Amino acid sequence: xxxxxxxxxxxxxxxxxxxxxxxxxxxxxxxxxxxxxxxxxxxxxxxxxxxxxxxxxxxxxxxxxxxxxxxxxxxxxxxxxxxxxxxxxxxxxxxxxxxxxxxxxxxxxxxxxxxxxxxxxxxxxxxxxxxxxxxxxxxxxxxxxxxxxxxxxxxxxxxxxxxxxxxxxxxxxxxxxxxxxxxxxxxxxxxxxxxxxxxxxxxxxxxxxxxxxxxxxxxxxxxxx
Numbered sequence: 001x002x003x004x005x006x007x008x009x010x011x012x013x014x015x016x017x018x019x020x021x022x023x024x025x026x027x028x029x030x031x032x033x034x035x036x037x038x039x040x041x042x043x044x045x046x047x048x049x050x051x052x053x054x055x056x057x058x059x060x061x062x063x064x065x066x067x068x069x070x071x072x073x074x075x076x077x078x079x080x081x082x083x084x085x086x087x088x089x090x091x092x093x094x095x096x097x098x099x100x101x102x103x104x105x106x107x108x109x110x111x112x113x114x115x116x117x118x119x120x121x122x123x124x125x126x127x128x129x130x131x132x133x134x135x136x137x138x139x140x141x142x143x144x145x146x147x148x149x150x151x152x153x154x155x156x157x158x159x160x161x162x163x164x165x166x167x168x169x170x171x172x173x174x175x176x177x178x179x180x181x182x183x184x185x186x187x188x189x190x191x192x193x194x195x196x197x198x199x200x201x202x203x204x205x206x207x208x209x210x211x212x213x214x215x216x217x218x219x220x221x222x223x224x225x
Contacts, residue, residue, distance in 0.1 A: 007140045012107035017135025023101030024146040028117040029197040033081045035220040038090035044102040044216040051097045065097040071188035078188030081196040100141040113209040119202040123223040127206035145171035
């Protein structure tokens with residue numbers, strides 16, 4: 001298996017083989033907690049307008065959205081796993097719009113897609129190994145240290161190594177962005193989001209993504225072992 005590392009929109013447009021789109025802080029961590037909390041599926045869209053329009057067609061659906069990592073007026077949940085865990089999503093559909101993850105996933109035009117974050121990293125690796133693709137693209141949705149750390153962690157697992165995740169996350173811990181989030185002063189980004197997002201391998205499912213008319217459909221696929 002050839003492993004390719006890529007980043008962002010440009011990386012998505014050139015991605016080949018099975019593609020794992022990684023967004024640790026926070027879109028695909030949100031997806032994982034939503035599915036673990038009983039959501040039927042997550043639907044990924046590009047814009048807030050699309051999210052609202054889609055929600056109008058789905059009774060009981062919930063929107064989770066941010067723009068430039070900030071809350072959106074009129075939408076209660078701002079891409080926060082903390083808020084997702086506090087929301088009853090049993091048998092409901094979560095509609096997601098984010099600045100990085102949902103945009104990048106939308107730009108992948110060929111091959112199978114998985115959405116991933118640290119909380120589903122090992123399960124995603126297992127799902128990819130079962131498919132045994134010739135090429136696996138590990139696509140960081142943004143040039144952020146946690147997304148690159150997750151990609152490196154997953155590549156190491158594929159090679160049978162035992163990566164030191166805390167060392168991989170050290171650039172994040174040293175960043176101003178991390179300090180800002182930990183301060184509690186970032187609107188829509190409670191410090192507890194960091195704790196929830198950085199727990200590797202919390203959930204035993206991968207999150208395959210299928211292309212639908214007007215959105216991407218993300219579900220949970222449990223991985224044995």
